[in-house]
Amino acid sequence: MHLKRQKSIPIGIWQALKSTTKTLKPKKITTGSEWAERNFYLTTNDAAEPGRFTFDRCPWQKEILDALSDNVHEFVALKCSAQVGKTTLLTIDILRAADEQPGGFAVLFPALHSATSYSQDRFDPAIEVSPGAKGVFHEHKYGRSENTKYVKKFTGGQVRFITANSSSAMKSKPIARLYCEEVNEYPFDVSGQGAPLDIALKRTIAFEGVRKVFLNSTPTTEKYGLIESWYARGTQKECYVPCPECGHYQTLSDLQFRYEGTKPEQVKKVDYECVECKALWPESAKFEIISRYEWRAKNPDALVDSYSVWQAYNLGNSWVEIVREYLRVKDDPEKLKTYWNQTLNKSWVDRSETDWTRVYDRRESYPVGVAPKDCLVLTGAIDVQKDRYEVLVCGHTRTHEIYVIDYFFIDGGPQNEAAKTRVADFCRARYQRADGHDLELNAVAIDSGYETQSVYELARRINSEKVFVTKGQNNFLAPAVHAPSYVDLNYKGEKIKNGVKLWPVGVSQLKGEVSSRLRLRPEVEKTDAGEVQKFPPHYLHFPQFDEDFFKSLCSESIVQTQKKHGAKKVSAAWVKHYDRNEVFDLMVLTLFLSRVLGLDRFTDSLWDSQEKAISGATSHRANVTNAPRPAQRTSRVISRGVELD
Ligand SMILES: [Zn+2]
Numbered sequence: 001m002h003l004k005r006q007k008s009i010p011i012g013i014w015q016a017l018k019s020t021t022k023t024l025k026p027k028k029i030t031t032g033s034e035w036a037e038r039n040f041y042l043t044t045n046d047a048a049e050p051g052r053f054t055f056d057r058c059p060w061q062k063e064i065l066d067a068l069s070d071n072v073h074e075f076v077a078l079k080c081s082a083q084v085g086k087t088t089l090l091t092i093d094i095l096r097a098a099d100e101q102p103g104g105f106a107v108l109f110p111a112l113h114s115a116t117s118y119s120q121d122r123f124d125p126a127i128e129v130s131p132g133a134k135g136v137f138h139e140h141k142y143g144r145s146e147n148t149k150y151v152k153k154f155t156g157g158q159v160r161f162i163t164a165n166s167s168s169a170m171k172s173k174p175i176a177r178l179y180c181e182e183v184n185e186y187p188f189d190v191s192g193q194g195a196p197l198d199i200a201l202k203r204t205i206a207f208e209g210v211r212k213v214f215l216n217s218t219p220t221t222e223k224y225g226l227i228e229s230w231y232a233r234g235t236q237k238e239c240y241v242p243c244p245e246c247g248h249y250q251t252l253s254d255l256q257f258r259y260e261g262t263k264p265e266q267v268k269k270v271d272y273e274c275v276e277c278k279a280l281w282p283e284s285a286k287f288e289i290i291s292r293y294e295w296r297a298k299n300p301d302a303l304v305d306s307y308s309v310w311q312a313y314n315l316g317n318s319w320v321e322i323v324r325e326y327l328r329v330k331d332d333p334e335k336l337k338t339y340w341n342q343t344l345n346k347s348w349v350d351r352s353e354t355d356w357t358r359v360y361d362r363r364e365s366y367p368v369g370v371a372p373k374d375c376l377v378l379t380g381a382i383d384v385q386k387d388r389y390e391v392l393v394c395g396h397t398r399t400h401e402i403y404v405i406d407y408f409f410i411d412g413g414p415q416n417e418a419a420k421t422r423v424a425d426f427c428r429a430r431y432q433r434a435d436g437h438d439l440e441l442n443a444v445a446i447d448s449g450y451e452t453q454s455v456y457e458l459a460r461r462i463n464s465e466k467v468f469v470t471k472g473q474n475n476f477l478a479p480a481v482h483a484p485s486y487v488d489l490n491y492k493g494e495k496i497k498n499g500v501k502l503w504p505v506g507v508s509q510l511k512g513e514v515s516s517r518l519r520l521r522p523e524v525e526k527t528d529a530g531e532v533q534k535f536p537p538h539y540l541h542f543p544q545f546d547e548d549f550f551k552s553l554c555s556e557s558i559v560q561t562q563k564k565h566g567a568k569k570v571s572a573a574w575v576k577h578y579d580r581n582e583v584f585d586l587m588v589l590t591l592f593l594s595r596v597l598g599l600d601r602f603t604d605s606l607w608d609s610q611e612k613a614i615s616g617a618t619s620h621r622a623n624v625t626n627a628p629r630p631a632q633r634t635s636r637v638i639s640r641g642v643e644l645d
Helices: 011-024 032-039 061-069 086-100 112-127 136-143 167-171 196-202 225-231 282-291 319-329 333-342 356-360 419-427 452-462 507-518 547-553 582-596 605-616
Strands: 075-080 104-109 151-154 159-164 178-179 212-217 237-242 249-251 271-273 280-281 294-297 304-309 377-384 388-395 402-411 432-433 436-441 444-445 467-473 502-507 523-527 530-534 557-564 570-578
Touching: 011 333, 032 061, 061 086, 075 086, 075 225, 086 104, 086 112, 086 159, 086 178, 086 212, 086 377, 104 196, 112 151, 112 159, 112 452, 136 151, 151 388, 159 167, 159 225, 167 196, 178 196, 178 294, 212 547, 237 282, 280 282, 282 319, 304 467, 304 557, 319 333, 356 547, 377 452, 377 582, 388 419, 388 432, 388 582, 402 444, 402 582, 419 444, 419 452, 444 452, 444 582, 452 467, 467 507, 502 507, 502 582, 507 582, 547 582
Parallel strands: 075 212, 075 304, 104 159, 104 178, 178 212, 237 304, 377 444, 444 467, 467 502
Antiparallel strands: 151 159, 237 249, 237 294, 271 280, 377 388, 388 402, 432 436, 523 530, 557 570
16 A cells, blocks of 8 residues: 655654554565566566566476565575576565565675666666556656665665675665675675675664575686575575476486587487486477476575576577587687586586695795785784694785795694793794884784683783684684674673683685685786786785695685485585695684784775884894794694584
């Protein structure tokens, strides 16, 4: 019901009246699929055949639309190829919710151009033609001035089109329905405030229990992007169809396509081989079998409702064309990657990406123990083992590149007094920079996962603001950095001044960031003086360490695991390929420190004053290398391992 305020009614009374009307007559919420068939029209921008929306081509879209309108799942994730109607589903749900469950909505796009083109080419035309949007969106009631390209007002709310590279837009208002478009394209971090999705999700917390978050993306070349991770955490629904011969339900896979020819023009027809009875079905059988689809969940109890689907399921798409496209791109690695992502809905796993030798081959020639001159901030990370402390020292630059400067062991574990003294000494160490100036450690993180009490005791002894005692949080949603808790309380339960603070570290996210950063490659620029390497922001630099260091650095990757027992069978986990993962953990702590120090928020003038403080400091050559040097390597391996739910 849409009321229009008469000028004679004061606004306050009007609002009261309006809310009473709402309480008296709650609007009936239809399922998303019912609403779509009744109220939504396609334009020429959506489909080759504009007109009233139907599920003829993609009958399986019904469940996804219903999941968006139900009260069961707060989170719905869709991992899909292009051409399965993803954007249409988005538009339908926004229009339906504006009509039936109005409130503050936002659509988070990876970049401004995608927000602009969605607004102009898809959203505005849909409002024009869809009867379900008529009278709901203000544009039609009050004229265009009410709405801008990025804010569309409707009775009882508005939908804002925001971008993942602007934290201010995300922060402005609480969000009851959040639509996250192409999440795999979001930047790591938005102006040092954290991951865009985290920031936006925080705006939905006021609506916990009644919010709706819809995340979607095609997979990308990232080995394990956001959509893969959300899909894996969810119900993992795939679309099963029955074999016309034996009735066996199976998912459609490009691996079962059978055809003749090696060139695109030679392929005249594509048959499908049943995985069960090996019968060949002609493509024409798809109309029958897809109409008998069933979404089947691998992990039905999950809190996130997640779906995966690809082009072959769209009855408007020809399987012959899918095969021809493959033959066109198969010899071009870049195009083939795109084909995997956009057509097959598969993440491109470049096996060599996890290969430690790739990173090993990029080692640089700067000396160990000396910070390159771009380094302005120095951090230390300490991992506690039974018989030693492992230490990683890194320099941070203005462009958020990180130089690994030193890696060594302090022999003797938490029970060894001399070792504790050497750790305390290390926290006060200074390192020399290539230009002769000294850098002092700005922050040191000590992981308290092992021998917790001993680490607390060590932190009390060092008693420095620079020391961060950390504890890994092993769940996927844990933010990278979170407020610390106080370990030291007095008898009244009050926190003790200078007591130990325990910092939770969202290791899952930071591990993902380490992996992504390891995939960055320098660009080679040709100049008159020869080839020059240009390093991208966030690049990780390594000196000439030995192979063990790089094996440990690349020791984990995220994979889906299938557990034999228990109801929740499938989950994603960081899994070790190499027994020693300490360097990977130390890198995670280093990224934690860069976040907690707020380096990504540093303005130019802050960096300038940091540089001034360093170059103004007198160089104390004698003190420069009082950092403990690498002790003898032990060959013993104590692996705690890290697994995530
Ligand atoms: Zn069969």
